[in-house]
Amino acid sequence: MKPKVAFFDFAGCEGCQLALLNCEDVLLDLLEVVELVEFREALSERAPRYDIAFIEGSIHREEDIERLRDIRARAKLLVALGACACNGNVQARANLMAPAQNFERVYGEEARDRVQVSPRYWPLWAHTRVRAVHEVVAVDYSLRGCPMVAEEFLALVKAIVTGQIPRQPANAVCVECKKNGNECVYDRGLACMGQIAYGGCDAVCINGGHVCDACRGLLPYANLDAHRALLRQLGIEEREIAHRYRLHLCGEMMGKELLT
Amino acid sequence: MSAEPGTHRIHIEHVTRVEGHGSLRINTRAGAVEEVRLEIVEANRFFESFVIGMQPHEVPQTVSRICGICCVGHQLAATKAIEAALGLAVSDQTLRLRKMLNESQFLQSHALHVYFLAMPDYLGAKSVLPLAQSHPDLVRRALKLKKLANDYTAVIGGRTLHPMANTLCGWRKLPDRDAMAEILARLRESVTELQAMTEFVATLKFPALERETEFVSLRHPQEYALYDGEIVGSDSDQLLAVSDYRQACNEFTVEHSTSKWSRWHRESYMVGALARVNNNFDQLHPRAQQVAEELGLRVPCYNPYLNNTAQLVEMVHCTHHSIALLEETLDLGLQIEDVGYVPRAGRGAGAVEVPRGVLFHEYAFDDQGRCCDADAVIPTSQNVSNIERDMRAFVPQLLGQVGEQELALHMEMLLRAYDPCISCSVHMLDVEFV
Numbered sequence: 163m164k165p166k167v168a169f170f171d172f173a174g175c176e177g178c179q180l181a182l183l184n185c186e187d188v189l190l191d192l193l194e195v196v197e198l199v200e201f202r203e204a205l206s207e208r209a210p211r212y213d214i215a216f217i218e219g220s221i222h223r224e225e226d227i228e229r230l231r232d233i234r235a236r237a238k239l240l241v242a243l244g245a246c247a248c249n250g251n252v253q254a255r256a257n258l259m260a261p262a263q264n265f266e267r268v269y270g271e272e273a274r275d276r277v278q279v280s281p282r283y284w285p286l287w288a289h290t291r292v293r294a295v296h297e298v299v300a301v302d303y304s305l306r307g308c309p310m311v312a313e314e315f316l317a318l319v320k321a322i323v324t325g326q327i328p329r330q331p332a333n334a335v336c337v338e339c340k341k342n343g344n345e346c347v348y349d350r351g352l353a354c355m356g357q358i359a360y361g362g363c364d365a366v367c368i369n370g371g372h373v374c375d376a377c378r379g380l381l382p383y384a385n386l387d388a389h390r391a392l393l394r395q396l397g398i399e400e401r402e403i404a405h406r407y408r409l410h411l412c413g414e415m416m417g418k419e420l421l422t
Numbered sequence: 423m424s425a426e427p428g429t430h431r432i433h434i435e436h437v438t439r440v441e442g443h444g445s446l447r448i449n450t451r452a453g454a455v456e457e458v459r460l461e462i463v464e465a466n467r468f469f470e471s472f473v474i475g476m477q478p479h480e481v482p483q484t485v486s487r488i489c490g491i492c493c494v495g496h497q498l499a500a501t502k503a504i505e506a507a508l509g510l511a512v513s514d515q516t517l518r519l520r521k522m523l524n525e526s527q528f529l530q531s532h533a534l535h536v537y538f539l540a541m542p543d544y545l546g547a548k549s550v551l552p553l554a555q556s557h558p559d560l561v562r563r564a565l566k567l568k569k570l571a572n573d574y575t576a577v578i579g580g581r582t583l584h585p586m587a588n589t590l591c592g593w594r595k596l597p598d599r600d601a602m603a604e605i606l607a608r609l610r611e612s613v614t615e616l617q618a619m620t621e622f623v624a625t626l627k628f629p630a631l632e633r634e635t636e637f638v639s640l641r642h643p644q645e646y647a648l649y650d651g652e653i654v655g656s657d658s659d660q661l662l663a664v665s666d667y668r669q670a671c672n673e674f675t676v677e678h679s680t681s682k683w684s685r686w687h688r689e690s691y692m693v694g695a696l697a698r699v700n701n702n703f704d705q706l707h708p709r710a711q712q713v714a715e716e717l718g719l720r721v722p723c724y725n726p727y728l729n730n731t732a733q734l735v736e737m738v739h740c741t742h743h744s745i746a747l748l749e750e751t752l753d754l755g756l757q758i759e760d761v762g763y764v765p766r767a768g769r770g771a772g773a774v775e776v777p778r779g780v781l782f783h784e785y786a787f788d789d790q791g792r793c794c795d796a797d798a799v800i801p802t803s804q805n806v807s808n809i810e811r812d813m814r815a816f817v818p819q820l821l822g823q824v825g826e827q828e829l830a831l832h833m834e835m836l837l838r839a840y841d842p843c844i845s846c847s848v849h850m851l852d853v854e855f856v
Contacts, residue, residue: 172465173465173466173467175487175488175489175490175493176489176490176491177487177489177490177491177493177583177584178490179490180490180491180534180583181490181582181583183534183538183568184568184569184572184582184583186565186566186568186569186572187569189565190554190561190565193551193554198551201549222465222466222467223465226465251487252472252484252487253467253468253472253487255472256467256468256471256472258472259471259472263471264466264468264471264472267468267470267471267474267796268466268468268469268470268471308487308584309490309583309584366580366581366586367580367586369580369595370580370581370585370586370587370594370595371580371586371587371593371594371595372483372580372586372587372589372594372595375483405475405477409480409484
């Protein structure tokens with residue numbers, strides 16, 4: 163029996179599903195070893211139980227929490243797919259502001275007032291917090307990054323299908339960046355987050371001439387004080403340092419010193 | 423079937439094979455339409471709120487995350503808007519690179535939409551998967567075209583999804599010459615694949631339903647407007663400057679729906695491939711015009727289902743135009759440019775055609791050079807009103823001829839023909855609780 167695999171999208175850009183659809187070379191081979199039972203963006207079918215459920219996007223509303231719990235109850239393994247699912251990604255920046263303020267900025271004053279006054283809209287107040295998937299249900303594996311890395315996805319599926327323990331090394335982005343022989347962006351005086359962020363992305367953004375924004379999340383042993391001290395030495399202002407930590411890491415840094 | 427003839431209660435939750443979450447509700451009684459509603463069920467994400475406080479160069483890559491399929495379009499519209507706000511000019515080299523980046527996204531998105539999301543309906547399949555068995559050549563060809571488009575984006579933009587090479591004033595890291603030459607060779611080869619696709623699509627039977635409407639797109643004096651141009655509506659010859667985009671979109675609310683709708687010269691308008699082909703047909707590459715003819719697409723065309731054929735026409739156009747752009751770029755070579763800029767206060771709008779239609783972004787920056795206001799008007803939210811009006815017009819025509827299931831399928835197909843991108847548009851639409 164091929165394992166039944168399903169994909170579910172919550173709030174996000176659906177780019178991680180797209181990253182999978184973009185594996186044109188292996189897509190048909192992949193379907194030889196797994197049975198795709200739900201994939202709303204590409205299929206019209208639905209199924210009752212799953213061996214592996216992939217969850218894309220972050221969790222914003224009460225109804226999303228219920229849907230996610232229901233999926234968890236019907237799935238043997240649950241995988242958080244991509245940065246929004248793993249840590250809330252840039253969307254968690256919405257947590258920095260009151261929901262009414264967010265509503266006013268996007269929909270105008272009238273919508274803000276309606277949201278506050280009409281009971282019909284009260285469920286929206288659940289929106290005070292953009293949550294990562296692990297904040298709502300137990301997560302077995304995480305595929306980090308914005309977008310997720312297709313090679314990591316394939317390695318994980320391969321390991322699960324062949325009964326091995328998936329290996330997901332926790333190295334900093336710097337490890338891969340150095341291997342690629344990139345000039346360190348600190349030499350250009352730019353604020354890079356690569357030292358404290360999960361690698362596995364092949365340092366793709368630095369290869370492409372950019373800096374690391376830490377979309378893959380904070381390493382568990384990252385020394386944030388040392389990182390901040392280094393940025394200060396480079397002459398980067400305190401406000402800018404805090405700003406860098408807010409870009410993709412809001413969901414992880416919320417309530418911590420660096421956001422104040 | 424319902425008890426009373428011509429009476430249907432159709433509710434399709436989480437419509438599949440569209441980008442983002444939407445539901446469709448159609449109620450009819452005794453052959454008359456009571457209610458047609460496209461409901462947006464996606465959670466709010468508040469991009470326009472949380473970009474506030476960002477520095478100018480951080481915004482394009484952040485708003486890229488509004489949508490995976492349209493990531494290039496969002497970052498290009500933002501880049502242009504911010505450059506307008508800060509008074510920054512770009513070189514011809516950067517313009518060429520951006521046009522290529524944009525066209526690579528057209529090739530990718532149209533291939534995905536035509537072959538993977540829309541085609542299964544026309545071949546009686548629930549998804550592209552059974553087609554791998556029944557139409558292996560078709561699926562292999564589609565995958566090959568999509569892969570080429572993805573590799574094209576990666577070569578020009580640094581990666582396929584949320585590319586990071588493009589920034590204000592130019593490119594952070596220039597594309598590799600050999601990699602561009604390889605893409606050029608593959609684009610030339612793909613011309614025959616596209617021909618085979620055209621021959622296949624020409625055999626499909628599209629529903630023959632028409633409703634006259636206004637088509638809105640960009641228009642450029644020298645070329646088929648994709649990256650640049652002014653706003654044009656088919657009901658008027660008057661061009662509108664991009665900075666006045668609000669006059670074209672005219673967002674308004676209606677009693678029966680809490681969604682924001684758009685209208686310009688009449689009650690609704692359409693944006694996207696069909697709108698562009700209708701408005702700027704003469705500027706298409708001659709080969710693309712020929713393909714339009716082979717597919718039976720004659721302008722003006724008021725059949726929204728034929729948006730899928732217009733997408734194929736644009737794939738042909740983008741392929742030929744990209745070949746020319748790559749040849750020119752390889753001829754001239756690429757020079758490293760300074761992408762430094764001085765932040766300042768200002769406000770600016772930018773527009774770019776993306777696969778689903780014209781996209782507008784606007785940003786304002788304060789004295790500190792921090793973003794203090796943001797607005798985005800998305801193709802799908804401009805189309806919602808037009809989609810609903812199409813459904814209201816077509817449902818009565820279909821009622822006598824087809825059963826409830828087929829009626830529902832036809833409406834899903836209509837919705838898919840517009841290639842709606844609900845992830846994008848949700849931030850423009852109010853949430854409807856059902």
